[in-house]
Amino acid sequence: MDCKRLAELLFGDIKLTMEDILKKYPRRVLPDKAEVTRFSPSPTGYMHIGGLYAALISSKLAKQSGGVFYLRIEDTDKKREVAHGTDEIISSLKKFGVEFDEGAAADGQPEKGLYGPYRQSARGEIYHVFAKELVEKGLAYPCFCSAEELDNIRKRQEAEKLDPGYYGEFAKCRGLTLEEIEEHIKNKDEYVLRLRSPGKVGNRITCRDMIRGNIEMPENITDVVLLKSDGIPTYHYAHVIDDFLMGTTTVIRGDEWISSYPIHHQLFEVSGLKIPRYAHIAPIMKLDGGENKKRKLSKRKDPEASIQHYFEQGYPVESVTEYLMTIASSAYEEWRMKNPDAAMSEFKFKLEKMPVSGALFDTDKLNSVSRDVIAKLDEDTLAKMITDWAGVYDETLAGYIADSPEKFAESIKLWKYNGKKTRKDVARWGELTEMFDYIYKGMPQSRDFDEKIPPEKRSEFLSAYIENYDHSDDSSQWFERVKQVGEPLGFCPNIKEYKAAPDNYIGSVADACGILRAAITGKRSSPDLYSIIKLIGEEETLKRLRSSI
Numbered sequence: 001m002d003c004k005r006l007a008e009l010l011f012g013d014i015k016l017t018m019e020d021i022l023k024k025y026p027r028r029v030l031p032d033k034a035e036v037t038r039f040s041p042s043p044t045g046y047m048h049i050g051g052l053y054a055a056l057i058s059s060k061l062a063k064q065s066g067g068v069f070y071l072r073i074e075d076t077d078k079k080r081e082v083a084h085g086t087d088e089i090i091s092s093l094k095k096f097g098v099e100f101d102e103g104a105a106a107d108g109q110p111e112k113g114l115y116g117p118y119r120q121s122a123r124g125e126i127y128h129v130f131a132k133e134l135v136e137k138g139l140a141y142p143c144f145c146s147a148e149e150l151d152n153i154r155k156r157q158e159a160e161k162l163d164p165g166y167y168g169e170f171a172k173c174r175g176l177t178l179e180e181i182e183e184h185i186k187n188k189d190e191y192v193l194r195l196r197s198p199g200k201v202g203n204r205i206t207c208r209d210m211i212r213g214n215i216e217m218p219e220n221i222t223d224v225v226l227l228k229s230d231g232i233p234t235y236h237y238a239h240v241i242d243d244f245l246m247g248t249t250t251v252i253r254g255d256e257w258i259s260s261y262p263i264h265h266q267l268f269e270v271s272g273l274k275i276p277r278y279a280h281i282a283p284i285m286k287l288d289g290g291e292n293k294k295r296k297l298s299k300r301k302d303p304e305a306s307i308q309h310y311f312e313q314g315y316p317v318e319s320v321t322e323y324l325m326t327i328a329s330s331a332y333e334e335w336r337m338k339n340p341d342a343a344m345s346e347f348k349f350k351l352e353k354m355p356v357s358g359a360l361f362d363t364d365k366l367n368s369v370s371r372d373v374i375a376k377l378d379e380d381t382l383a384k385m386i387t388d389w390a391g392v393y394d395e396t397l398a399g400y401i402a403d404s405p406e407k408f409a410e411s412i413k414l415w416k417y418n419g420k421k422t423r424k425d426v427a428r429w430g431e432l433t434e435m436f437d438y439i440y441k442g443m444p445q446s447r448d449f450d451e452k453i454p455p456e457k458r459s460e461f462l463s464a465y466i467e468n469y470d471h472s473d474d475s476s477q478w479f480e481r482v483k484q485v486g487e488p489l490g491f492c493p494n495i496k497e498y499k500a501a502p503d504n505y506i507g508s509v510a511d512a513c514g515i516l517r518a519a520i521t522g523k524r525s526s527p528d529l530y531s532i533i534k535l536i537g538e539e540e541t542l543k544r545l546r547s548s549i
C-alpha cells in the first residue's frame with residue numbers, strides 16, 4: 001500500500017512534520033539526575049485524596065532533584081470536564097503547599113513554561129503530526145468498524161474466552177486496500193485511527209517500575225485506538241507524545257495503568273521516542289465490611305476520598321500532607337522521629353520506599369499525626385488558622401471569636417498547655433466546639449458526674465463550695481479552698497491518706513474537683529479547671545455551679 005498517499009488522504013491539512021515539532025520542544029537542560037514529573041488530571045474539579053498523594057510525591061521528587069514539576073490538563077474527554085475544574089485543582093493543591101513550576105494555569109491566566117500548550121485540547125495539531133507519521137510508516141490505519149461490529153467482536157471473544165481487543169482475525173480493517181479506504185472517505189464514513197501493532201503472541205516485555213521493580217508482561221498485540229472518530233487522541237496516545245515532548249523523566253501514576261503499560265511501551269517504540277521511567281503507585285484503600293475486605297477509597301461512596309472533606313473537618317493542611325508522607329514512604333516516620341522540627345522538604349524521598357500494595361487510610365493515625373502537628377504550632381498561628389476556618393465552616397465558633405477575640409486567644413492557651421507541658425487533645429478544628437463546648441457554647445447541656453459520690457453528698461459539697469467561693473483566689477488558693485470545703489463533708493484532702501483508708505471517706509479532694517469539673521464543664525476530664533473558671537468568669541461559674549445542683 002502507498003502509505004504516503006494514505007497519510008495525505010487522512011491528514012492532508014497537516015503540513016508540519018515531526019521534526020518541526022521536535023525542534024520546538026528542545027530537550028531540557030537540567031542538572032544530572034533532575035526529575036521532571038507531572039500531575040495530569042482531567043479537569044473534573046474534584047480532587048481525590050489519591051490525586052493529592054500523587055501530586056505531593058511527584059512534586060517532591062522534582063523539587064529535591066532540582067527538576068521540574070508541571071501541570072498538564074488531560075481534557076480529551078469533554079464529558080468529564082466541569083467549568084473551572086482546572087482552577088479548582090490548582091487552588092486546592094496550592095492550599096496543600098503543592099505548586100507547579102510550569103504548566104496549565106487557571107482559566108484566563110497565561111500558562112508558564114516552554115513546553116505547552118499544557119492542555120491536551122490545545123495540542124490537537126501535535127497529535128495529528130505524530131499520527132500522520134505513523135500512517136506514513138505503515139504503523140497506523142483507519143478503522144471504519146461500527147459500534148455494533150465492535151460489540152459483536154467483544155461478544156464473540158467473551159463467549160469463546162478469548163483475549164479482548166482488536167487483533168488478528170478480528171482486526172477487519174487492518175487489511176483494507178487504499179481503494180477501499182478512499183471509498184469510505186469519499187462516503188464520509190466515520191473512522192478511528194488504529195495502531196498497526198507489531199506485537200507478537202508469546203513475546204514478553206519488561207516494565208521497569210521504580211516502585212515495584214521489574215514486571216514482565218505479554219507484549220501488546222491489539223490495534224488500539226490512537227485517535228477517536230473526532231480526531232481527539234486516546235489517553236494512551238496523548239500521554240506518550242506529551243510526556244516525551246514535555247521531557248517527563250518519571251511518569252508517576254495510579255497502578256490501574258500497569259495493565260496498559262504494554263500498549264504504552266509499544267507506542268513509544270513505534271514512534272521512535274525514548275520511554276520515560278514509570279512509577280505506579282498503589283491506591284489508598286479503606287476497610288469495607290470484613291477484616292480483610294480492602295477497597296479503593298471511592299469518590300462516590302466515601303466522603304474522606306475528597307480533599308474537600310479535610311478542609312471541612314478542619315485539619316491543618318500540614319497534618320494531611322504529613323500523614324500522606326507516612327503512607328508514601330516507609331522511611332518517613334523514622335526520619336520524623338529523628339528530625340521533629342525539620343521541614344518536610346528536608347526529607348529525601350525515594351520511590352523505592354513506596355508501598356506496593358494499597359495502604360489503608362487510617363483516620364486514627366491521621367488524627368494522631370495531626371495532634372502532633374497542632375502541638376507544634378504557636379498560639380498566634382493557631383488563632384489565625386482557626387479563625388479562617390471557622391469563618392467558613394463553624395458559625396458557633398466564628399461567633400465566639402468575633403464576640404471576644406481576647407477570650408478566644410486565652411482559650412487556645414488553655415487547651416494547648418498543661419502547665420509547661422503541651423497537651424495533644426486537638427486533631428482538627430471541627431472538634432473544638434464539641435470538645436470544649438463549655439468554653440465555646442456555654443452552659444453544659446448535661447453533666448457526667450461520677451456516680452461513686454451519692455447525689456445528696458454532691459449537692460451538699462456544691463452548696464458549701466458556692467457559699468465559700470472567692471473568685472480572686474489564685475490557683476493554689478483555689479485548690480486549698482476546695483480542700484477546706486471538702487474536708488468537713490468527708491472528702492479527704494490528702495490523696496495518700498485517702499488511698500490508705502478509702503472506707504473512712506466519701507471521697508478525696510480529687511473527687512471534689514471531679515464534682516466541680518462536671519458541674520462547670522459537664523465532663524469528667526478537661527484541661528486545667530482553674531484556668532477554665534478564670535476564662536468563663538465569676539458570674540458564669542456560679543451560674544453553672546448553681547444550675548448543677
Ligand code: GLU
Pocket residue numbers: 039040041042074239251252253254
Ligand atoms: N489523566 C489520567 C488520569 O486522570 C492521568 C494518568 C497519568 O498520570 O498518566 O487518570
